Amino acid sequence: MSRKFEVGGGESARRTTGHLGPSTITPSTTSLQPTPPFPSLPFPSLFACLLLPYTLFSPPHYSKSLHSFFKLFFGSARNLTPYLALMDVTLGLLGGGGGSSRASTNESTVSKMEVVEQDFVGLSSEASSYPPVEAELELGLGLSLGGGGAAVKGKPFVWGECRRILTPKDFPSVVSHGSSVSSRFSDRATAVAAVTGTKRAADSVSQEGGSPPSASQVVGWPPIRAYRMNSLVNQTKSQRDEEDKQIGEKDESNDSSKKKIYRNTENTAKEKCHLGFVKVNMDGVPIGRKVDLNAHSCYATLAEMLEDMFFRSTTTVKSMGGEKEQVTKSPKLLDGSSEFVLTYEDKDGDWMLVGDVPWGMFLGSVRRLRIMKTSEANGLAPRFQERNERQRSKPI
Amino acid sequence: MNYFPDEVLEHVFDFLTSHRDRNAVSLVCSLWYRVERFSRQRVFIGNCYAISPEKLITRFPGLKSLTLKGKPHFADFNLVPYDWGGYVQPWIEALAKSRIGLEELRLKRMVVSDDSLELLSRSFANFKTLVLVSCEGFTTDGLAAIAANCRFLRELDLQENEIDDHSGHWLSCFPDSCTSLTSLNFACLKGEINLASLERLVARSPNLRSLRLNRAVPLETLQKILMRAPLLVDLGTGSYVHDPDSETYNKLKTTILKCKSIRNLSGFLEVAPRCLPAIFPICLNLTSLNLSYAAGIHGSELIKLIRHCAKLQRLWILDCIGDKGLEVVASTCNELQELRVFPSDPFGVGHDAVTENGLVAISIGCPKLHSLLYFCQQMTNAALITVARNCPNFIRFRLCILDPTRPDPVTMKPLDDGFGAIVQSCKLLRRLSLSGLLTDQVFLYIGMYAEQLEMLSVAFAGDSDKGMLYVLNGCKKLRKLEIRDCPFGNMALLSDVGKYETMRSLWMSSCEVTLWGCKTLAKVMPRLNVEIINEHDQMEICAEDGQRVEKMYLYRTLVGPRKDAPEFVWNL
Numbered sequence: 011m012s013r014k015f016e017v018g019g020g021e022s023a024r025r026t027t028g029h030l031g032p033s034t035i036t037p038s039t040t041s042l043q044p045t046p047p048f049p050s051l052p053f054p055s056l057f058a059c060l061l062l063p064y065t066l067f068s069p070p071h072y073s074k075s076l077h078s079f080f081k082l083f084f085g086s087a088r089n090l091t092p093y094l095a096l097m098d099v100t101l102g103l104l105g106g107g108g109g110s111s112r113a114s115t116n117e118s119t120v121s122k123m124e125v126v127e128q129d130f131v132g133l134s135s136e137a138s139s140y141p142p143v144e145a146e147l148e149l150g151l152g153l154s155l156g157g158g159g160a161a162v163k164g165k166p167f168v169w170g171e172c173r174r175i176l177t178p179k180d181f182p183s184v185v186s187h188g189s190s191v192s193s194r195f196s197d198r199a200t201a202v203a204a205v206t207g208t209k210r211a212a213d214s215v216s217q218e219g220g221s222p223p224s225a226s227q228v229v230g231w232p233p234i235r236a237y238r239m240n241s242l243v244n245q246t247k248s249q250r251d252e253e254d255k256q257i258g259e260k261d262e263s264n265d266s267s268k269k270k271i272y273r274n275t276e277n278t279a280k281e282k283c284h285l286g287f288v289k290v291n292m293d294g295v296p297i298g299r300k301v302d303l304n305a306h307s308c309y310a311t312l313a314e315m316l317e318d319m320f321f322r323s324t325t326t327v328k329s330m331g332g333e334k335e336q337v338t339k340s341p342k343l344l345d346g347s348s349e350f351v352l353t354y355e356d357k358d359g360d361w362m363l364v365g366d367v368p369w370g371m372f373l374g375s376v377r378r379l380r381i382m383k384t385s386e387a388n389g390l391a392p393r394f395q396e397r398n399e400r401q402r403s404k405p406i
Numbered sequence: 407m408n409y410f411p412d413e414v415l416e417h418v419f420d421f422l423t424s425h426r427d428r429n430a431v432s433l434v435c436s437l438w439y440r441v442e443r444f445s446r447q448r449v450f451i452g453n454c455y456a457i458s459p460e461k462l463i464t465r466f467p468g469l470k471s472l473t474l475k476g477k478p479h480f481a482d483f484n485l486v487p488y489d490w491g492g493y494v495q496p497w498i499e500a501l502a503k504s505r506i507g508l509e510e511l512r513l514k515r516m517v518v519s520d521d522s523l524e525l526l527s528r529s530f531a532n533f534k535t536l537v538l539v540s541c542e543g544f545t546t547d548g549l550a551a552i553a554a555n556c557r558f559l560r561e562l563d564l565q566e567n568e569i570d571d572h573s574g575h576w577l578s579c580f581p582d583s584c585t586s587l588t589s590l591n592f593a594c595l596k597g598e599i600n601l602a603s604l605e606r607l608v609a610r611s612p613n614l615r616s617l618r619l620n621r622a623v624p625l626e627t628l629q630k631i632l633m634r635a636p637l638l639v640d641l642g643t644g645s646y647v648h649d650p651d652s653e654t655y656n657k658l659k660t661t662i663l664k665c666k667s668i669r670n671l672s673g674f675l676e677v678a679p680r681c682l683p684a685i686f687p688i689c690l691n692l693t694s695l696n697l698s699y700a701a702g703i704h705g706s707e708l709i710k711l712i713r714h715c716a717k718l719q720r721l722w723i724l725d726c727i728g729d730k731g732l733e734v735v736a737s738t739c740n741e742l743q744e745l746r747v748f749p750s751d752p753f754g755v756g757h758d759a760v761t762e763n764g765l766v767a768i769s770i771g772c773p774k775l776h777s778l779l780y781f782c783q784q785m786t787n788a789a790l791i792t793v794a795r796n797c798p799n800f801i802r803f804r805l806c807i808l809d810p811t812r813p814d815p816v817t818m819k820p821l822d823d824g825f826g827a828i829v830q831s832c833k834l835l836r837r838l839s840l841s842g843l844l845t846d847q848v849f850l851y852i853g854m855y856a857e858q859l860e861m862l863s864v865a866f867a868g869d870s871d872k873g874m875l876y877v878l879n880g881c882k883k884l885r886k887l888e889i890r891d892c893p894f895g896n897m898a899l900l901s902d903v904g905k906y907e908t909m910r911s912l913w914m915s916s917c918e919v920t921l922w923g924c925k926t927l928a929k930v931m932p933r934l935n936v937e938i939i940n941e942h943d944q945m946e947i948c949a950e951d952g953q954r955v956e957k958m959y960l961y962r963t964l965v966g967p968r969k970d971a972p973e974f975v976w977n978l
Contacts, residue, residue: 228810230480230890231810232806233839236484236568237540237568238698242701242750245675245676245699287484
């Protein structure tokens with residue numbers, strides 16, 4: 011058996027790819043709880059017997075002697091799955107039945123599992139110290155390490171400083187998570203919904219009239235490409251328009267009404283084609299955001315969302331024990347009371363004040379938004395005061 | 407050791423087409439490295455920041471075809487801010503200055519400007535192929551430059567890009583002498599098109615085999631185009647709307663009968679379902695059908711259409727087809743290899759949506775299935791186990807339950823066993839995306855069984871650092887790992903720092919990793935770029951190390967920290 015393993019790594023070590031050989035002796039094994047549905051996999055039993063005492067009695071983090079033990083028996087075998095050797099993981103739901111010559115015991119496995127897991131955790135570095143041969147352009151990595159190929163692979167199986175297992179002792183200030191994390195994360199969906207929704211509303215498509223599962227307020231979920239998301243929203247809108255028109259025109263003669271429908275659909279669709287997410291930039295802020303205009307039906311909600319996005323500097327959802335500072339610098343974008351105004355660039359490339367035209371017309375011509383300093387925006391606003399009055403009387 | 411002259415070696419290497427094979431060959435010895443490098447024409451760079459254009463040019467002077475990828479995958483879902491990076495300009499500049507005779511450029515998730523396109527079009531006399539997927543930053547003016555200046559252009563393929571459409575004229579920029587087009591895809595353009603120019607272009611392109619139109623091309627034009635290009639293999643319709651009783655529609659029906667070569671069909675960005683019967687005759691020969699943008703086709707019409715498509719190998723569809731529709735797919739399309747079911751209403755609760763039953767039906771009827779992307783309302787362990795048993799050939803398995811932490815609705819348990827069955831049964835699995843309620847257990851299974859796994863996407867899963875550790879230790883071939891909203895912290899991140907040099911990249915957002923953890927990692931691994939994306943101005947450079955990091959993206963690189971990082975990206 012020892013012939014299969016090269017002692018001390020070296021170039022050929024890289025090329026050893028095979029699994030450790032088939033098993034002949036079958037030690038007792040343990041089963042996971044709950045038992046997984048598939049039959050167990052073969053593993054090298056002799057190795058397992060030797061491994062067993064070490065893994066049962068070795069401390070969670072590695073000593074040099076254990077390293078050299080593994081080096082002796084594994085060399086550079088890449089498919090190192092030692093804890094498989096100790097576990098007979100029968101995914102029992104599929105009822106794969108016998109298949110394996112090993113008997114699985116019914117003894118409780120929890121403690122053994124933990125030990126095995128820890129070992130498995132620790133064994134990673136060795137096996138991963140060899141970059142895959144099938145790297146794309148990373149071959150440069152191997153060769154540029156100074157002298158042909160073997161630089162990395164030639165290193166003896168020693169855990170260099172950079173690959174040392176870092177133990178809890180190394181983390182001076184880490185917070186021990188324990189079970190609190192899982193509870194925090196089981197509440198994640200709702201927590202995220204509550205806070206991230208407001209903070210990151212630009213990036214998430216907010217609920218359209220009605221049913222908000224928490225998914226709707228999570229940024230980037232469901233994972234659909236932004237382009238597809240935009241066209242989805244636009245298509246729904248244009249379909250609704252088409253249906254409305256059909257209802258309205260069903261009394262007319264067939265041909266002409268149908269032609270009208272088709273053309274109208276096209277027009278509406280084209281109008282709304284470029285909608286969806288438009289970019290928003292604010293003066294003095296390096297990062298732009300995106301807003302989904304289809305998620306709003308009036309200026310008020312749009313302004314509110316932008317105000318949340320740009321003017322409320324909140325800490326992250328998961329601030330550890332800290333308070334959330336809600337500093338609202340300057341709230342109202344639309345009524346001129348803040349030092350910023352909301353402007354947009356229309357189809358012709360002109361910059362206009364948001365709020366002058368009816369919402370639908372705005373949707374049809376807006377290309378992107380910009381939150382401008384009021385001082386710069388004065389030239390855009392001949393009817394500033396009148397517009398302010400109108401805005402104030404709008405319900406919010 | 408080498409008994410052959412270099413030319414013979416080169417000739418042998420010509421038969422090696424895959425990048426991995428060529429990379430392997432170049433590692434054998436310095437002679438092979440040299441021969442391989444001079445004979446290499448196609449290069450794939452999965453992360454544009456892993457290497458510099460200069461190094462690329464130095465090593466491969468014979469480069470003709472370059473593929474580049476820029477932003478991390480999660481940029482598709484708006485998780486990466488706008489100015490993060492991924493600019494193609496430095497690449498094009500460097501290539502233009504060199505003697506490289508670039509002929510093909512394929513970009514994914516990169517920022518492309520009009521200037522870049524202009525420079526590209528003027529710098530390479532033999533430029534033939536431009537494929538842009540999920541890119542942004544350019545307008546139709548850039549396309550006009552490509553059209554006007556690339557005299558031998560064969561392929562212009564724009565897939566799902568954000569393009570500022572200044573409308574219409576770019577298509578007219580193809581000179582009359584341009585007759586070499588084989589593939590033209592502008593389906594993602596949102597503006598008007600000069601229809602007459604389009605018809606003339608098609609008429610003078612006898613080699614055109616792939617044509618995907620945008621929404622602005624009406625059915626009348628489609629009919630005229632098909633008359634001119636009956637040899638099309640790949641067709642994407644634009645607006646497929648007309649009166650089914652009209653002359654035009656009848657002409658279309660006759661014309662389509664002549665198009666016997668069509669194997670890929672897509673588009674239907676607008677559709678009048680009553681016009682669908684015209685395409686039934688070509689459905690029989692279709693191997694690929696993409697109706698994922700055809701929101702106007704309802705479930706029953708979809709089913710009627712699918713019944714004609716017995717030879718389908720790839721199907722992209724919306725979930726309004728429903729479980730019943732998937733059963734029809736299962737009984738009709740027994741050759742199916744790739745299926746993608748997209749949500750038509752991602753934020754509502756649709757009664758037409760698909761559930762686990764649809765997937766199980768598919769697995770029974772389509773045993774050759776190897777690629778799946780499935781958005782659904784719910785999933786059960788039993789269903790996943792059944793699917794795993796029926797379809798052991800999965801290479802890509804991506805499941806997205808719309809409510810991200812939903813358990814098995816029948817047993818109320820996590821979906822660990824279901825996914826465990828998938829990874830155990832599908833030994834060739836290379837790509838996996840998880841969703842639903844998941845504990846550390848699923849990662850244990852993945853670490854144990856997913857030996858070929860190269861890309862893993864995780865969201866809202868796991869209980870502790872162990873989860874991530876199982877994956878890092880178990881998946882030897884892992885190249886890309888992307889994690890969001892999971893309780894993995896510094897312990898998991900730092901347990902095996904050498905692993906990251908064997909991977910292309912790692913993304914962690916909304917996890918428990920702190921600034922200290924990232925700094926430590928960066929210090930210890932100089933060949934990794936550890937980038938923090940800081941979108942809120944709270945974190946300063948001397949921020950507290952215990953502060954959690956919102957978004958971290960790290961990747962291996964030969965060229966150190968990038969110089970084009972914006973202010974909000976810190977390279978530690």
